[in-house]
Amino acid sequence: MAQITIKDVAGRAGVSPATVSRVLNHGPTVAEELRERVLAAVRELGYRPSSQARFLRTRATTLLGLIISDITNPFFTSMVRGAEDAASKAGYSVMLANTDEDLEKEQRYIEVAAAENMAGVILSPASATRTSISLLAERGIPVVTVDRRLQTAKVDRVGVNNVKAAQDAVLRLVDQGCRRIGFIAGPTEVTTAVDRLAGYRHGLRAAGLAYRRELVVRGDYRIEGGRAAAADLLRLKPRPDALFVSNNLMALGAATALREYGLRYPEDITLAVFDDMRWALGLSDAMTLISQPTYEMGRLAVELLLRRVSGEGFPPRHVVLSAVLV
Amino acid sequence: MAQITIKDVAGRAGVSPATVSRVLNHGPTVAEELRERVLAAVRELGYRPSSQARFLRTRATTLLGLIISDITNPFFTSMVRGAEDAASKAGYSVMLANTDEDLEKEQRYIEVAAAENMAGVILSPASATRTSISLLAERGIPVVTVDRRLQTAKVDRVGVNNVKAAQDAVLRLVDQGCRRIGFIAGPTEVTTAVDRLAGYRHGLRAAGLAYRRELVVRGDYRIEGGRAAAADLLRLKPRPDALFVSNNLMALGAATALREYGLRYPEDITLAVFDDMRWALGLSDAMTLISQPTYEMGRLAVELLLRRVSGEGFPPRHVVLSAVLV
DNA sequence: GTCCGCCTGGAAATCGATTTCCCCCGAGTC
DNA sequence: GACTCGGGGGAAATCGATTTCCAGGCGGAC
Numbered sequence A, B: 001m002a003q004i005t006i007k008d009v010a011g012r013a014g015v016s017p018a019t020v021s022r023v024l025n026h027g028p029t030v031a032e033e034l035r036e037r038v039l040a041a042v043r044e045l046g047y048r049p050s051s052q053a054r055f056l057r058t059r060a061t062t063l064l065g066l067i068i069s070d071i072t073n074p075f076f077t078s079m080v081r082g083a084e085d086a087a088s089k090a091g092y093s094v095m096l097a098n099t100d101e102d103l104e105k106e107q108r109y110i111e112v113a114a115a116e117n118m119a120g121v122i123l124s125p126a127s128a129t130r131t132s133i134s135l136l137a138e139r140g141i142p143v144v145t146v147d148r149r150l151q152t153a154k155v156d157r158v159g160v161n162n163v164k165a166a167q168d169a170v171l172r173l174v175d176q177g178c179r180r181i182g183f184i185a186g187p188t189e190v191t192t193a194v195d196r197l198a199g200y201r202h203g204l205r206a207a208g209l210a211y212r213r214e215l216v217v218r219g220d221y222r223i224e225g226g227r228a229a230a231a232d233l234l235r236l237k238p239r240p241d242a243l244f245v246s247n248n249l250m251a252l253g254a255a256t257a258l259r260e261y262g263l264r265y266p267e268d269i270t271l272a273v274f275d276d277m278r279w280a281l282g283l284s285d286a287m288t289l290i291s292q293p294t295y296e297m298g299r300l301a302v303e304l305l306l307r308r309v310s311g312e313g314f315p316p317r318h319v320v321l322s323a324v325l326v
Numbered sequence C: 001g002t003c004c005g006c007c008t009g010g011a012a013a014t015c016g017a018t019t020t021c022c023c024c025c026g027a028g029t030c
Numbered sequence D: 001g002a003c004t005c006g007g008g009g010g011a012a013a014t015c016g017a018t019t020t021c022c023a024g025g026c027g028g029a030c
Helices: A006-013 A017-026 A031-045 A051-058 A074-089 A103-115 A134-138 A162-175 A191-206 A223-234 A248-260 A296-308 B007-014 B016-025 B032-045 B051-058 B074-089 B103-115 B134-138 B163-176 B189-208 B223-234 B250-259 B293-310
Strands: A065-070 A095-097 A119-123 A143-146 A157-161 A181-186 A216-218 A242-245 A271-272 A288-292 A318-321 B061-070 B091-097 B118-122 B143-146 B156-158 B179-184 B217-218 B242-245 B270-274 B288-291 B318-321
Touching: A006 A017, A006 A031, A006 B143, A017 A031, A017 B134, A031 B217, A031 B288, A051 B032, A051 B051, A051 B179, A065 A074, A065 A103, A074 A095, A074 A296, A074 B091, A074 B103, A095 A103, A095 B074, A103 A119, A103 B091, A143 A296, A143 B032, A157 A162, A162 A191, A162 A242, A162 A271, A162 A288, A181 A191, A181 A223, A181 B270, A216 A223, A223 A242, A223 A248, A242 A248, A242 B217, A248 A271, A288 B250, A318 B118, A318 B143, B007 B016, B007 B032, B016 B103, B061 B103, B074 B091, B074 B163, B074 B293, B091 B103, B103 B134, B118 B293, B143 B293, B163 B179, B163 B189, B163 B242, B163 B270, B179 B223, B217 B223, B223 B242, B223 B250, B242 B250, B250 B270, B293 B318
Parallel strands: A065 A095, A065 A119, A095 B091, A119 A143, A143 A157, A157 A318, A181 A216, A181 A242, A242 A271, A271 A288, B061 B091, B061 B118, B118 B143, B143 B156, B156 B318, B179 B217, B179 B242, B242 B270, B270 B288
Antiparallel strands: none
């Protein structure tokens, strides 16, 4: 019940608190016999140093914050695994927070990260322009953004080449004979949505097709939004011969809309999707998927972050991985 | 960069640190003028108290741990929302951790929660028998389990009536004319899996059907396991006329297996599923779904936990919500 | 044999906040 | 006018760990 402190251990081992600390941290200058006595006392009492008290002196924590915009999204959850594995290998723990794309929640968790003096933060910002990390910057807490960028802040970043991947997907669809490609875009606040839309337009241009405004509908990167957007596109006359959905959750919604309209893919309409959702959508072979190295993104983000944490100084680094067509 | 401390604020406002603390915490006995000066200084310096230093004196944190077994599972993510909303309403923040059903990871996060002196922990244990919360108990950190139970520990718990819900689902399937009902069970370590299997057997008995061993296959509560288990069942001769899948992710896998075997639901086989996965599976109307009040579970778990946190003593409470057939 | 130096380990300062204790000053009462 | 009572606010102790500083003891060298 009551906290076991370093003094209790010291008392039991018959040494001073200083010696206990020396044994537990940077041990060499302690006689073997005392060392054993201390370790025995630690074991017997089940002593665990209070991380708060330790922080007060050392200013060092082993906690990383991972603030992501939607934990329902398998894209992020796979990234979380990559981050966790890399962090625990280096002796750090990862605390997750979910913002639901809500700026207020996001700010609250940034405050928590600052108040807890986390060693570093990985962030997929809900907005490129309105997300503020100044609280962290003030405290010298390093930040790495994943997936999405921040407009202003000069921070490290790990992402994929969204423009090129989207463009390639469009060209693939054109190769398959599609000419009227509907595009379900994401929220304007989010850089990946902007990039993917740009890629879509580049792809059309490269294929010599005209960009038609009515073929682009904006969604919210969520299931319901994808469903509504797909329904809008499917109502067009003539109907698009392909749908390019710019994120995985919206693809689930779009699949539902297709079912509601009695359309089957790939027979009635061709589908291209950002992110690998084979497990949910089925019939993957017939579909253009843009697969992102999500696990790898999490891993690299942590590695980059930990270099900053350990004090390395280098200009903001942008790691751009390749999203590949499958 | 450098930490702004209470002394900086005190200096700027021309008062003592004690007064600053009084203003920020339990204010009444401070003269209005000083109060304003302090608040102004706080604003101008952007002062935020260090939660570590505060904890050292007060022994109180406003951080709740939420340790769940699989963040890919929408069941849990919806629960997380309920927990977050309830917590933030009470001025607490929620830190998430993902164990991936891995006892080692789980233990590590329990250690983190103990080391960080979190106010309380909500846990969906990876194992009923091998998960140990003694580290938390020693420190007096209250624990509430959600979804699953712990065998030994006498802790509060929020869950659903798994036995009855599974039984009802079986009876519904029998009503629809099914006689050979395959069951995809979950891991033996997990209490919900045990309960649901028991419910399946009760349902068969109540319907006067024999329990056949070969109709029950064990999965791992994950997509791939569901797919493999469903494939096993579909190979049986004669083939089952219904599949009852005991969790949502396995249902996704089972749906894939059905497609691979060229079977359609509900035409070729009847499906019943634990958890509401309409968005992913489609064709919900034709399917028996057991919907769990996930958001509510998260909310209630936090409320129960916070009562413990504030020191209320009462015998371990079991909140059992109803999972309903839709 | 004495002195110097090094190594070991204890005492105490420190981190940043809260809280107790106490002093001082003003108002009210006899 | 003096004494008491009470409220406001400062000084200092405290939380639990780390770390600096220093004392004591031992060994080696001259």
